[in-house]
Amino acid sequence: MKYATDAYYVAHSGFDQSATDGTTDTLHHVALNGLEPDTLYHYRVTYGEQQTVDLHFWTFPESGAFTFVVYSDTQDQLPTYSQLGRHKQGTDRIAAEPNITFVLHSDDLVNDASNL
Numbered sequence: 001m002k003y004a005t006d007a008y009y010v011a012h013s014g015f016d017q018s019a020t021d022g023t024t025d026t027l028h029h030v031a032l033n034g035l036e037p038d039t040l041y042h043y044r045v046t047y048g049e050q051q052t053v054d055l056h057f058w059t060f061p062e063s064g065a066f067t068f069v070v071y072s073d074t075q076d077q078l079p080t081y082s083q084l085g086r087h088k089q090g091t092d093r094i095a096a097e098p099n100i101t102f103v104l105h106s107d108d109l110v111n112d113a114s115n116l
Contacts, residue, residue: 001030003043015044037062066101069094074105
């Protein structure tokens, strides 16, 4: 993973920091140490020759209150909702809320555990 503050990314059109867990597994965990509070970061994940588009995240403020959303079980409820339809309802509602710092999705994101 390569990453940079917004200021560096804009000035240099690239990244100045990197992190890796050194494994070739499907699931990875990396620690990003020394991040500045309340700062926009850009990042890109690479694996071999493959890479994501440039993405971004904000770090938490140093202090003060923040707002977040927790939701779960976005599985099918056929015939009423498909998984996509139900998930879209939730995400559209979340997107309409002002000043949400982060979203936590818990439990059953996979609709059919036998078909990952």
